[in-house]
Amino acid sequence: MLDTHAPPRSSVWLPIFAGLCASLVSIGLARFAYTPLIPSLIQAQWFSANDVVYLGAANLVGYLIGALIGRPLAQRTSNKSALRVMMVAVTLAFFACGFPLSVVWFFAWRLLSGIAGGAIMVLVAATVLPHVPAARRGLASGAIFLGIGLGIAGSGTIVPPLLSLGLQQTWFGLGLLALVLTAASWFAWPTGTLHEAPAPSDTSARTPSGVYLLFAQYAFMAAGLVPAMVFLVDYVARGLGDGAHIGAMIWVMYGLGAIVGPVTYGFLADKLGARLSIRVVLVVQAIAVGLLPFAGSFTGLAVLAVILGSFPPGIVPLALARVHELLPNHHQQQVAWSRATVSFATFQALSGFAYSALFNSSGGQHALLFMIAAGAIVVALALELGMILLNRRPLGTVPTHTLIAAGNLK
Incomplete structure (x- = not known):
């Protein structure tokens, strides 16, 4: 069972805000802001059309890697530390993508941003939701992942004005936004940890088939x-x-x-x-x-x-x-x-x-x-x-x- 060292009701929204920032930076912006940038990347001759598609797939591959390594990474440090590091990684990736040094360079940073997104997706709910009353967890998880939606909407509204300043400036602008959100959420992550009592050793307890169906x-x-x-x-x-x-x-x-x-x-x-x-x-x-x-x-x-x-x-x-x-x-x-x-x-x-x-x-x-x-x-x-x-x-x-x-x- 979980202990009861949960934060007071007034502080519940701080972890939710941190989770929203994490999903906004790592998936909402890192993945979806790339879509409206594709024509400009081709027109500015940063990369060929084939390379641009290849670079877009790098984020999806990275997302899979991040989903696989998220929990092991958190076990070596902590959920809060891993989430902070991943948000910093995405921020650095935005700034690095402002320099089209080579396809390999760009691919590596797009891959890293995807890894961060996958790791954050695995860890953010497990970090925040234990601090939310059970009856409100559906709404709270929706608020956390609202960041993805904000990123999709932002990709259609923020990116075009930034592109008027230039392609490199657009990447820097996205990096600056990610930096602000990372800093704003830095101290909003839960400070207490809800510890779980060791589960009884019962070999007959198996994962319900409904989980595999899901x-x-x-x-x-x-x-x-x-x-x-x-x-x-x-x-x-x-x-x-x-x-x-x-x-x-x-x-x-x-x-x-x-x-x-x-x-x-x-x-x-x-x-x-x-x-x-x-x-x-x-x-x-x-x-x-x-x-x-x-x-x-x-x-x-x-x-x-x-x-x-x-x-x-x-x-x-x-x-x-x-x-x-x-x-x-x-x-x-x-x-x-x-x-x-x-x-x-x-x-x-x-x-x-x-x-x-x-x-x-x-x-x-x-x-x-x-x-x-x-x-x-x-x-x-x-x-x-x-x-x-x-x-x-x-x-x-x-x-x-x-x-x-x-x-x-x-």
């Missing part, structure tokens, strides 16, 4: 969100022929959805439970992605962009809440969340390369990518529906761990 669902969610996240602007600008200006406006709408998503989804998890909330969100997202190739009007595209934008940052607090529903032990929660993040990162990286290859081989067929993405989300939903079908068997004949996976037991 890993699989989370992986297919990652595969389902990549096409809209990567190709939406290009689809509007070139695929529909609406031009870069309309594409940028749609990206801003995507960013607005990303701001609303984490807190909204976290609130749903608190009110409806994570299991039901995941079902609802998957249905809505599958419909939205499936409708994207058929939306010709600006209004239709804008509405779909808001819905789709809520998904990448919004599913994080949902998945985290589901982990907490299935596993009451804090250490088990940390391990499961780390593995879930690795599952997500792996499929996200693989999907990024696969969709890019398919896009090139199909002659730039955006609709094909969106249909495959919708199919991936449907698979994520079908995985749980398959478990639900087991409920038709008499409960006495169904193993307990299967009931947990299907949702009858927590």
Whole structure:
């Protein structure tokens, strides 16, 4: 069990603020601010078009590495120290990217920023949420990962004015913003640690099957969100022929959805439970992605962009809440969340390369990518529906761990 050395209610929001800053710097800015920089990187002849795509993938690969090493790194130091170091690493990467010395140089720093993002994603919730009342953890996790949404929105609003000053100045501006956020959050991380009593040695205690179901669902969610996240602007600008200006406006709408998503989804998890909330969100997202190739009007595209934008940052607090529903032990929660993040990162990286290859081989067929993405989300939903079908068997004949996976037991 956890001890009760939690901070007073008035100080709960300081750790949440630190978590928001961490997700904003390491993922919101480090990953998503790169998207609107791609045309300028090519036009300024810093790198070729092929190299720019390759450099974009470096962040996704780094994210997977960071998800794998996050917990071991924290065990050697502490969660707070690891989070601080990772935020400093991202800040340095922004400044370093202002100097296009070579493709290898740029790749290394983009890789490092991805590593920091993966490590922070694994550690931030485990560091902050134990200091938040259980009934508010869904909303709190949404607030933490709101930083991702703010970064997506900021990439469409902050980067264009910075680009008017120059490409190098844009990287320096992002680095300065990351530095300010790192400094602002430095002393906001929790000072006390909630210690967990050693778990009893019980070899019969196993991870519920529902956790493995979540890993699989989370992986297919990652595969389902990549096409809209990567190709939406290009689809509007070139695929529909609406031009870069309309594409940028749609990206801003995507960013607005990303701001609303984490807190909204976290609130749903608190009110409806994570299991039901995941079902609802998957249905809505599958419909939205499936409708994207058929939306010709600006209004239709804008509405779909808001819905789709809520998904990448919004599913994080949902998945985290589901982990907490299935596993009451804090250490088990940390391990499961780390593995879930690795599952997500792996499929996200693989999907990024696969969709890019398919896009090139199909002659730039955006609709094909969106249909495959919708199919991936449907698979994520079908995985749980398959478990639900087991409920038709008499409960006495169904193993307990299967009931947990299907949702009858927590």
